[in-house]
Amino acid sequence: MRFGSKEVVKNLSFTVNQGEVFGLLGSNGAGKTTTIRTLLSLLEPTSGALLVNGKRYTPEMAPMVGYLPEERGLYRNEPVLDTMVYFAVMHGLGRSDAKKRVLAYLERVGLGDKAHERLIGLSNGQQQKIQLGVTILHEPSLMILDEPTEALDPVNRDLLMSIINEQRTNGATVILVTHRMEEVEQLCDRIVLLKDGVRALYGTVDEVKNKFGSTVIALVYSGTLPPNDKLYAITKQLPHYAELAWREGVTPDEILRFFAGSPDLHLTTFDVRRPTLNEIFLTLYK
Amino acid sequence: MWNIINFEVLRALKKKSFWIASIAPLVIILVIGGIEYFSTKSAATNAAQQAQTFSATAKIGEFDDSGLLSQQLLTKQHIAIEPSKDAGIEAVKNGQLDAFFYYPNNPGKSNIEVYAQDKGISFAPPYNAAASQLLTQSAINDVSATIKNSQVIQILQISPAVTATTYKNGVETEGFMSVIAPGIFAIAFFLLYVLLASFMISSTAGEKENRTAEMLLTSVKARTLIAGKIISIFILGLVQLATISVPLLIALLYFPSQIGLPTGVTLASIPLHPTAIIFAALFFIAGLLLFTALLVGFGAMFPSATEASRFLGVAMILAILPVYAIQNIIDAPHTLIVTIFTYFPLTAPLTALLRNAVGSFSTWEALGSLAVIIASAIVAVWFAVRAFRYGSMEYGRRVGIKELLR
Numbered sequence: 001m002r003f004g005s006k007e008v009v010k011n012l013s014f015t016v017n018q019g020e021v022f023g024l025l026g027s028n029g030a031g032k033t034t035t036i037r038t039l040l041s042l043l044e045p046t047s048g049a050l051l052v053n054g055k056r057y058t059p060e061m062a063p064m065v066g067y068l069p070e071e072r073g074l075y076r077n078e079p080v081l082d083t084m085v086y087f088a089v090m091h092g093l094g095r096s097d098a099k100k101r102v103l104a105y106l107e108r109v110g111l112g113d114k115a116h117e118r119l120i121g122l123s124n125g126q127q128q129k130i131q132l133g134v135t136i137l138h139e140p141s142l143m144i145l146d147e148p149t150e151a152l153d154p155v156n157r158d159l160l161m162s163i164i165n166e167q168r169t170n171g172a173t174v175i176l177v178t179h180r181m182e183e184v185e186q187l188c189d190r191i192v193l194l195k196d197g198v199r200a201l202y203g204t205v206d207e208v209k210n211k212f213g214s215t216v217i218a219l220v221y222s223g224t225l226p227p228n229d230k231l232y233a234i235t236k237q238l239p240h241y242a243e244l245a246w247r248e249g250v251t252p253d254e255i256l257r258f259f260a261g262s263p264d265l266h267l268t269t270f271d272v273r274r275p276t277l278n279e280i281f282l283t284l285y286k
Numbered sequence: 287m288w289n290i291i292n293f294e295v296l297r298a299l300k301k302k303s304f305w306i307a308s309i310a311p312l313v314i315i316l317v318i319g320g321i322e323y324f325s326t327k328s329a330a331t332n333a334a335q336q337a338q339t340f341s342a343t344a345k346i347g348e349f350d351d352s353g354l355l356s357q358q359l360l361t362k363q364h365i366a367i368e369p370s371k372d373a374g375i376e377a378v379k380n381g382q383l384d385a386f387f388y389y390p391n392n393p394g395k396s397n398i399e400v401y402a403q404d405k406g407i408s409f410a411p412p413y414n415a416a417a418s419q420l421l422t423q424s425a426i427n428d429v430s431a432t433i434k435n436s437q438v439i440q441i442l443q444i445s446p447a448v449t450a451t452t453y454k455n456g457v458e459t460e461g462f463m464s465v466i467a468p469g470i471f472a473i474a475f476f477l478l479y480v481l482l483a484s485f486m487i488s489s490t491a492g493e494k495e496n497r498t499a500e501m502l503l504t505s506v507k508a509r510t511l512i513a514g515k516i517i518s519i520f521i522l523g524l525v526q527l528a529t530i531s532v533p534l535l536i537a538l539l540y541f542p543s544q545i546g547l548p549t550g551v552t553l554a555s556i557p558l559h560p561t562a563i564i565f566a567a568l569f570f571i572a573g574l575l576l577f578t579a580l581l582v583g584f585g586a587m588f589p590s591a592t593e594a595s596r597f598l599g600v601a602m603i604l605a606i607l608p609v610y611a612i613q614n615i616i617d618a619p620h621t622l623i624v625t626i627f628t629y630f631p632l633t634a635p636l637t638a639l640l641r642n643a644v645g646s647f648s649t650w651e652a653l654g655s656l657a658v659i660i661a662s663a664i665v666a667v668w669f670a671v672r673a674f675r676y677g678s679m680e681y682g683r684r685v686g687i688k689e690l691l692r
Binding site: 037040042057058059062065067069071072073074075076078082086087089090091134 | 289293296297496497498500501502503504505506507510679681
């Protein structure tokens with residue numbers, strides 16, 4: 001994908017399986033939103049094709065897709081009910097069915113008394129709930145959520161997480177575009193990670209962790225952490241936290257025994273674990 | 287598309303600002319018409335009353351070189367005869383007279399001269415009216431004495447109504463009456479364009495400002511959306527026209543004399559020529575489509591309605607530019623300026639409507655101009671669709687024409 005002379009997404013290829021939560025990851029400017037806009041035919045690809053169920057996306061497929069764009073907005077001067085019904089009808093619902101679903105949704109999220117109020121009169125958190133409702137009201141089989149938790153308050157973040165989980169349980173496919181790795185770890189089955197428009201990682205979360213990151217020892221301690229180049233290297237150190245990479249041929253048990261004999265070190269946690277996606281992400285972007 | 291039209295029309299109809307804008311022209315027309323009607327009526331009444339009061343109370347002198355004044359009338363109104371013009375002027379200057387009227391030898395060619403005490407600007411009309419009435423009444427008295435025909439006297443006392451019949455190449459023409467029906471389309475075009483221009487721009491700029499364009503474009507094709515918006519604007523235009531025209535039609539039907547319609551002119555007497563009406567309707571629809579699509583496209587190019595509105599003035603001036611050449615459009619339709627205005631896309635709609643109304647269009651010229659307007663409207667719709675498709679997601683930034691054409 002090219003904008004003028006700038007190539008923003010290069011040789012990207014990935015597949016999203018039906019019924020899974022798929023993470024499209026990358027830092028700001030990595031090409032995530034461009035990829036999604038191209039998938040939804042909002043942008044024309046310079047070459048190649050992005051297909052939904054084997055076909056290029058057209059607005060006729062709107063009833064099966066729930067899209068929460070990165071740039072969000074609604075008609076701020078219009079009543080909540082009118083706005084939600086408008087978008088629901090756009091997504092293939094009948095007017096009366098749309099109205100019923102809107103009212104039910106508003107009751108569910110505690111905004112039942114706001115149906116006839118103008119959006120501008122609602123708080124930010126309430127407007128976010130309306131935006132989520134517009135995305136899911138028609139029960140799409142494919143949800144594309146671009147930075148969905150960005151600017152969400154904790155209540156709405158929790159609501160979104162439960163909605164994603166609910167949709168997934170009902171068999172929907174979810175594409176989650178984000179740079180928040182903790183959400184990816186909680187929700188995603190598989191991921192593709194973009195760096196400067198190029199696919200840097202691709203696979204299940206486990207595959208990515210196995211393939212990319214080596215296992216580390218995470219310590220929470222007080223006192224002094226003694227250096228020992230023969231046993232380990234300190235990869236990260238904070239006043240009471242450290243991560244160690246052990247040398248070839250050394251086992252974590254040997255390191256634990258070494259620490260047990262160190263009088264100035266008091267360990268509270270000794271955790272042998274694989275790196276988090278966040279750590280992999282940070283390493284990749286260093 | 288029905289969903290878009292329904293939403294767009296209803297949201298506009300629910301706004302107070304829409305109704306204020308719709309009713310405002312009617313209110314302005316009624317207020318100005320009312321003021322004009324009552325002030326003309328009361329001015330005439332006041333002038334006559336003031337003249338009568340003045341004649342009855344003021345000390346007036348006159349000197350008549352014309353010999354037309356009635357001595358009987360002078361005596362009845364206690365108007366003194368001064369020995370000369372200079373003596374009369376002197377009597378006013380030294381305060382012996384409130385006013386002195388001098389009637390020249392031939393009042394038909396020379397003005398009646400009035401010399402009077404200054405009692406403020408507003409007091410000036412009664413002197414003039416009294417001096418004029420004195421001569422007119424004297425003439426009527428004179429004629430009455432010799433011609434015993436009440437109709438002649440009546441004709442002298444009122445302004446007789448005139449019914450004109452004109453001919454062109456030996457065939458009777460309808461004169462101004464023939465302009466009315468097709469002319470209404472020109473007025474409606476002008477009115478709707480002025481009333482709806484900002485609405486046209488904000489219909490797409492609003493989507494950009496509200497950040498709703500991206501969601502819309504995944505649910506509906508850009509051309510469907512633009513078509514829906516254009517149809518909505520047309521429907522709103524019809525509502526505004528109805529708001530203005532229905533009360534006016536009622537007034538024309540039931541109170542023709544009160545609204546100043548000339549005697550003998552009724553709605554039924556307005557000629558309706560199918561060719562002129564069909565052309566007018568086509569120019570009206572195609573012209574409105576051209577400007578609606580153009581402004582809708584502009585709205586999608588700019589980051590906000592406010593920024594897009596800066597270019598509204600230019601579009602407005604271009605559309606109403608033909609009004610400045612109205613004299614040429616009526617009297618010299620084949621001058622260069624009128625020809626340019628007839629075929630230049632942005633000036634063509636109003637020029638064509640005006641030329642069609644005043645009858646200065648040949649069929650071929652009308653068809654040529656219509657072809658230009660329709661072709662331009664198609665290009666404008668294409669431009670609007672493209673501008674919305676590629677410009678509406680460029681939040682906070684203006685999209686250039688070059689970018690849209692790429």
